[in-house]
Amino acid sequence: MRLSRMMVLALLLALGACLRMPPVPDMRTAIRSPSLTGAAPRSVTLPFILDAGRVLVEITLLKPGGGERNVLAFVNMGSGSFGLSHALFRELNPGNGRPLRLKFGAMQIALDGRTIQPLALASGLHLTLNPLGAPPSAADMAKEKEPNADFFAPRKIEAVIPPGLLQHFQVVFDYGARHMTLAVPGTLAPEGVAVPIRVNPRTGFATVDATLDGMRTPLVIDNGGGFSALRDVAPVIDAHPSWLRSQGGIGWANYLFAPGGADALSPVIKIPGAALGPLKLPELGAQEPRMPALIYFLAKGAFWDWYGEKAGEEIQGWIGGNVLKNFRVTLDYPARTSHWLAQGPFDTHDLDQVGIVLGRAKDVVTIIGIALKNGAPTVSDVKVGDRLLKIGDLETSGATRDQMLSALHGKPSENKRLTLERGGKRIELDVPVTGF
Template identity: 40%
Template sequence: MNPIFPRLVVASLLVFALAPAVAARKGQTKPPHDVGVPFTLDAGRILLDVEFRKPDGGARRALAWFNMGMTALVLAKPLFRELQIDRGEPLRLQIAGAALEAAADEVTDGDGGFAAPSFAHLFAPRPVEAMLPASLLRDYRVGIDYRRRIFELTRGGEGAPEGVAAPFALNEKTGFATVSVSIAGQSFPFVIDAGSGYSWMRGAVLKQWLVAHPDWRRAEGAVGLANNNMLDYAFEKEGIVARLPEIAVGPVIVKDVGVLGTAPVLGALDGLVGDIFWDNWQKSATSAVVGWLGGNVLGHFKLTLDYPNRISYWRAESAPDPHDLDQIGVTLVRRDARYFIGGLVRPAGNGTTPGPAVEGVAPGDELVGVGSFDARGAGKAALLAALAGKPGEMRLLRLERNGLPFEASAPVLDLR
């Protein structure tokens, strides 16, 4: 086995466990008052309009992905050079009234490649140019109001925020916040990750749960927002979608929680070396973890993370949607501005996994459109919305195979 291969796969899956975390920063200033700025939600992921400071003192605005599940501070190459980070200039930026600074050697140069995400793959046509880790804000109380789409930084020390309190363990270097989640009477460690649109977990652990609770199984193959990365690996294509009837984060009860249990990155070889993805990713947490809680859980709360005191506050604003994954049964792979069928989702029934729910479609086919919606050049969220609907509704898929166009009809699955 090529020893480099696992590293490349892990990097492609956006693992930053081995990347340098953002270290202590000079010149951090707390906002003069509590400040909130709007954010954009893209397929459950938080995008902030950030003001970077150029060496000449001018401002440069850019769209940045706030990612609590990765450690590196990443800039796209053009922005990296425009801010002269390559010449040793420190990175200076302002978020919600707080002035932040990071040394040049703490910033990753690149958009794609080893230990850097491909922003175009994840967000195009949105022009995302940066990724900001939670460690950048660990001196603050961070509020994420999903209902109002407001991102807040507060000084703390002014009384407890609204919501039910749940403590978390903090890796001070990486900013990873881990909470204890109770599921079926047992406690499991999960990282809070607003950078992911959906909750993922170790597939091996989920399989153990499904032995005792086969009715939790929903499908084989990532679908909808659970199809988070859209990479051509078994990781998503052979993952298991399940719906947990109830979880508890401390005293906070959340019902109808969807999760994707990932398949082994290296197939059978993972059994020899461990779970290469999770075993590396969890190095950025305080201890071993089972998975992360993503936007499908967090998005129903105003979530406040008091990093200095290591307490999270959860104010419920809506109930989880048990139909959040109801869509056409395909796992998608994105290549540049085009989407391809990576796999056919096999919906579960009575603990079994019958055949695919889409006929006449095969892995490798390009998904050109859904009805009148054109998939080429479309954003991930828009395409998933076109594929979604009420269970049993039919969708016309426009596809190409070997350059020849064809059509297929498929039903929206019921994955509640």
Template identity: 35%
Template sequence: MRMIFATLFACFSLEVSVSAAPDKKLSAPKESVQFILDSNRILLDVVFTTPDGHERSALAWFNMGMSTPVLTKLLYRELGVDRGAPLRLAIGERRLEARAEKVIDGDGGVGVPTFAHLFAPRRVEAMLPAQMLTDYVVRIDYGRRRLALNAPGGKRPEGLPVPILLNRDTGIVAVEAEVDSDSRALAIDAGSGYSWMRGDVARDLLTRRPDWRRVHGAVGAANANMVDFAFEKEGDVLRIPSVRIGDLQFRQVGFLGTAPVLGSFAEGLFGDLFWDNWRKAAPAPVIGWLGGNALRDYELTIDYPNRMSYWRRQRAPDPTELNQPPITLVRQGDRYLIGGVAQTRTKPQALLDIEIGDELLAIDGVAARGASKDDVFAALHGAPGERKRLTLDRRGARVEADVAVESFE
């Protein structure tokens, strides 16, 4: 349960004061740095400085939905943060710093993501919030997998300009968007693998627009958190035909409309606990955020000092991204379990050989236990109607299930 709530509230934002190191003047770096895209989340190779001046490299998750740096307990001690040393790090040539009291010790817990659950088998040891970068113009080149931190005042970035709203204390940015002819605020969160939306807003949209494509239960990239909790297993994945921000238009963009964290009855009494708390750190009353599934088609530049974003399209959206057998997965350690069966409006497929709680051992002979989420998604992905042979463990007995890929285009 502790891990579940850690993941649920991983995007809660806590106030933190960070800045560029005072002895480093903002100037143009020689080049951008490479990043890894893991389940549509950005991982950076960051160089940390120990109290004795040595360098310590580690993979860090760049998260635009949180404002407080998080370190594993081991890294926290190695860097002397437990003894009051400031957090010092470099991304390429850029040097950043945060005071010790503003750094969280240990991944996992309420409000803190669990790195192993999200990224294993990769070893991720830190989470870096966008708040650390708000002195810069941040360019995220998804096509080339490169990130650059530039000083403000240089050449105007390429792409369509869209003004942003910024909470300077937390670093979270949002844009005014037109969703189904209504003006709404959406956060921009490259730290999330998929776009999310308040469940009550999503349910209202689906009621108003019964023709929109939807599926009950997360599949594919929308299932990126893989926790054994209703918000994802019983959420609604919907495709919104048009989301416009400024002169930029997203077509058929996918969102996960989250299910109530504590159930519908509790939501009726107390409101949506997740969203009502998370959006306190946003610069406006947002209804959700644009995550990696929407952002990865662009080169995205965030000019924090001038409150402006720039969007340059690099590729067309992939409408087949969610096509797989209609199963929602739950991750426990290095194992993948069947957490639910997703349902579309079409006649549901008979899944008599699959039970909730079965462990997924292999997909067409490709081992699932210990594999990365991206590898599991790739093995499940296919053309509509294609058959996938799932090898399952059911209470110690091996079961084979032949299941068809469904279209969620």
């Protein structure tokens, strides 16, 4: 038995050694813009789409041979590099050192082509069977299948804007108006509670000191996460069992929205009386992102080490869209200060919904988990593996993640009509909204 355990441990260690963290380019001198050297415009404002807490904005890419291409970009303040879809990376070929030129509204920006990565390289950890060999090049990665095609479906995301670009400007996310502003430093007079930030100039990652349960907790401001996250929620739950609101990622905490059941394992908590520097919050909702057990065992430490490398310090989590949406957030990177202007009462009912966890693949939406509250299932009759066809009158085929989660949201006294498919049979059920 001892030999068997040792062999299992050796196998796990060997697999762990095969996890490779993507390279993080240095963004300090990667950005050029006429606006930063005195030319007009000094600021631009564009509308954005808020999809389950994540910010999507349309930008224009300038082709090397002439012509323009409008693309929908994901503004991800947890990304270490500017990412392009694999098709665009192959077409624009920035890996040869040619700068990538883009327009954010009327503002032109050029990025050092060596800092551009295909989405598969920019988006996560990689498993390699030859950990001692040379890592694949960006050009090689761009030949692979496009990753996460279902993540924002039916929308097509072709670029990722990282904080390494944003850090050269004053940036405003006006969640109430759904507007994003980029301004030359010194142009804007920020409003709201001033919260100091630490910025890693290599990546633009902005970190705040939060106070959670009386303890200093460094968190990255990361709108790439629709829901806030903590590295380890077990100590919080052990000390305060009532703070566990759901076992299962519901609402915007349905983080991956993918088959495989990972979100179904995610614990979701709400910490009362939290603070970001001097900014007091009624609560902070957070999850511990989970993956299937073996992968989670192998990758958890590697992921947070990689995330901390990008932040430039050890990090305990991030502030995501569920908190950010309550404010007009100004990031004055040069002044190392963020400003938080409240836009109404803080939403403390954001998780109130039907207690099901969803996954989508190729436009098929499946129930991957039933959320537990106080250890008990919140929904009966619905089964893991059921295909979700409709929520009320909303057909899930062709619907965005935000549309589906909004349709599941409601008041605890409400019922929602779900149309399911199980074993080839169509089923209609009225299921309750749970106050999480």
